[in-house]
Structures are given as C-alpha cells and as structure tokens.
Amino acid sequence: MRVRFAPSPTGALHIGGARTALYNWLLARGGGGTLVLRIEDTDRERSTPENVEQILDALRWLGLDWDEGPSFQSERAGRHAEALEQLLASGHAYHSNATAEDVKAYKQLHGDNRGFRGQAESDGAVRLRVPDQGETVVADVIRGETRFRHEHIDDPVIARADGSVLYNFAVAVDDLDAGITHVVRGEDHLSNTPKQLLVFEALGAQPPLYAHLPLLHGPDGRKLSKRHGAASVQELRAAGYLPEAVDNYIALLGAGFSSDEEFFSLGELAQRFRLERVSKNPAVFDEQKLRHLNGRHLRELGLDELTRRLEQFTRREGLRGAVEISAEKIQTLADFWPLAGFLFDGPAEDEAAFQRTICKDDGIELLGASREALAAAAEPFSVPDVEAALRGVVDARGAKPGKVFQPVRVAIAGTTVSPGIFESVALLGRLEALRRIDSALSHASQICA
RNA sequence: GCCGCUAUCGUCUAGGGGACUAGGACGCCGCCCUCUCACGGCGGUAACCCGGGUUCGAAUCCCGGUAGCGGUACCA
16 A cells, blocks of 8 residues: 655645645554655745745654655656656647636536537647546545546646646646555545546556545634634644644544544554545534643653653753642643743732732731741651641631632742642742742732731 | 535534434533642533435435535646
8 A cells, every 4th residue: 555645835734734644644554555755846836945844844743754755746847748748649638728718618608517628739738638428436435436527527737838737637647656556635636536537547547546535624614724723733733732632633533433432642543543434524623622632642641751841842941840740730731831830930920819818818817827837847848748737727727728728829829720739839848938928928918908 | 607525412423224212522511529720530411404205114225405615727
C-alpha cells in the first residue's frame, strides 16, 4: 500500500488537512504501507516557501512522519509536458481557445447540464476530450459507487496556453508515477475524481483506489475557518493543546473506532483504524471535547514529561513542584500559569476576592490565627505539617474549614482559586507563606471597612 | 442553474430488518467526595429530518421531498 498526503501550501495546515494527513499516516503505519508527501504548488501565486515550512512543521509537531518526499509538483514540469504530449498525440486532448463565455454560450444552446465540447485548434489551452457516451464510476472505499455521466462533464482544461499544467491533470500523473495505491483526501475532491480517472484512462494506466473523507465544519455548521475557533494546527498548539490530544481528537472526527472507548495513543489509533469504517457525514469541530481529551492526555504524560512540556510552553524553569500540585486541575498547558503562577510571581491582585474572604466576617482574625499556627508548625513544614497546623485552627475555633482556608488562599495566591491550600503553603515554604500573610494582614487593616 | 455527496441526542458517534424502552463519549443539570477549582464516582436531560412505499416487522432497504455541504476556474 502506498498512500500520499498532498497539501497545497496556500496557508497554515488546517485541522481538516491535519486529519487527512493523520488518516493517511494511520493507514501507512497500521499496515506496513508507505506514506509519500507531495507539495502541490502548481498555483504559483499562492505557494510560498514559508507556507511549505509551516505545513512541515505542523506535521512534525503532530508526530506524523513520512517515508518519501517532500516532492514538489512544480519540479515535475518536464514529466507533465511529456504526458501532455502523449495525450495530444493520441487524440485524447486538444488545443482550444474557448473562453468561459464560450462555455456558457455552449450550455445555453445545448442545455445547462450538457458538458462543454470544444473544437480542436492549432494553439491555445489544452482540454481533455471527454467521451459523450458512457459514464465514469468512482468506486469510493467510504461511499461506494458514485456515477458521473460523461455527457454532463465539461472537457476540462488540463494545461494553460503556456504549457503549464493544471491540478486535475498533474495530480493524476503524479499519483500514477508515484505508484499510489490509495488516494485518501477530502470530499471536496469527489467531483474532480472522474476527470482524474479520465486522465488515467487516456494515459492507459490503472488508477488507484479512492476514499473521500467527510469535511470538517465549524461550531456554526459552516465551513471551518479562522473566524471561528482555533482552526489551524499552530493555533491549537499555541492554545496549549498536546499533539497527542489533537491526534486523538481529529482521528475521532469521522471515524467510528469503538463505541465504548475514545482515549487512544497514535499507535493504538494506527492499529484500530479502518478506512471502510470512516463516517460519510461531515463533522463539527468541538473544542470542548478536545479540552477534555487534552486533560486526559496531559495526566497520562506523567509528572516528568508534563513538567518538561510546561517549562517549554511557559519558558520558565523549576516548575516541577508546582506541576505536581496542579496537574489534576488543568486541561491545557495554557491553564497552568493562571493557576500556579502566584507561586513564582507573588499573589495576584484581586480586590474583590480580598473583600469577599478576608474582609468578610472574622476573616482577618482567622487569618491571624492561621499565621500563628503556621509560624508554630512542625518541621519540615511538609504538607502534613501544614495541614495539621491549619486544621488545628479549624478545630480550636470551631469554624467551617472554608472560613479558615479561603483567607489563607487569598493571602498567598491573591485569588480564590488555586491548587490545594496545604500543598501550596508547603511549597512556598514557611518564610514566604508568613511574609505573604503578614502583607495581606497589613493590607487588610487599611482597606477593610 | 447544473453535477454530486450527506442526513441518529446541542456536538462526535454506535447501530448492517426483530437483541432499541435507540448504546457510549463531550457538554449541560443534580448528588457524592471536598479547603477553592478541578479530578474521580453516581444519577439525570437529550436524537432516528419529513412523506410515501417494501416487509409480519424498518433508525436500518427503496422512492420522493426538504435541508446542509461540496464541485461547477486557463485555483488546489
């Protein structure tokens, strides 16, 4: 089995493209196949080296490697010209100067479902000659047979007047030469497939098998774009998602893996992936579910690896202790710093939280009591020591735990949300914890009414 | 307009004529756990697009409608 991923470098790798790449990779890795990477850059205006690098970078980040390539369609002009000559010589293609207006006029005359047929001329663009009789059947692995009657298909332009070839021709020649056995791509190519099949036939070659994947839509049911949500792999990465989770999630979009389990590694996905089982209907990208999966993958990483990734993501060091007490509370890498940053950068400033906890009821008094308890807490001031000290305050005062702990939390973190209070205080250390509480106490004496 | 594709909870899906009182996951709601937020556990909410057939029996098969999407470039 030889499969290919053939993006056109007209922008960042979109999540739909990422899924196409992933499915091809899964196919190759799951069954000892070969994955060929080809850059379809025949659109000279929109293809840039920066875009190519961006796509390669996204692929690597996702953990999708390839066996051959990247090759560039633009570098195969010689071979394309040769194949074009072959079709011209055999009468399967002809020169024509017919314009879009000519095509329109033809349809006005013959009916708007009648495919355009041109007259052979001595120069001009090159059109493929589509037979009037019969039909071309696309035997799609996912969709079954789709029939296209030849009389409905226009003679497609396959090369410009300057000899440069167009997509539907180049793609067929390239797939043929690369020995591709399975073409797996988005459903937007389904209507183009009969034209490509006709090129194979004209060349006297055996076409590959095709599988057209359902498209991915945004939350509003419309085509996914930059307007709604993170649509590119780079954006997902910047938003703190793990490649493991993105792979897992996009694999799930459109593939019926299993009805009772949805948490998979790349390897497991490769083992389970079945092209025939891919769904036929378009799917909506749901960031909520990605977040959920990301949280699971995050915890699956283990503390060492998670720390490594968080240090890379935040560009900070010495995060291990903070990661340890925050791991179960975050779903993305981006969630970490807002939750645990106070451990390094000092308490956040949240006056509302301060008012709500420390200024309210006997918050100041309880905070003072906690301060004394922590000052007297046993060495080594580890989590159990801190817990014993603070629970001692709860017991002595007969207060509800939250009434004691929340003021301490606000004093050291600045906010009402943080990792466990005992863990946080122990990690800060006695000196720093007392310093922050003292500072909160003096602040309270000034602002609490 | 024309040529195609698709149609199960809000979302992703399971379902291949009787096992469907339609299963799972995310979300949402409630409860438990609990120092906040999470994690985890338990329970709940919620769907077969519509209309005709075929059949003893249809979410499943066929036809039509409707809707969504794609293609319709000398783009890919």
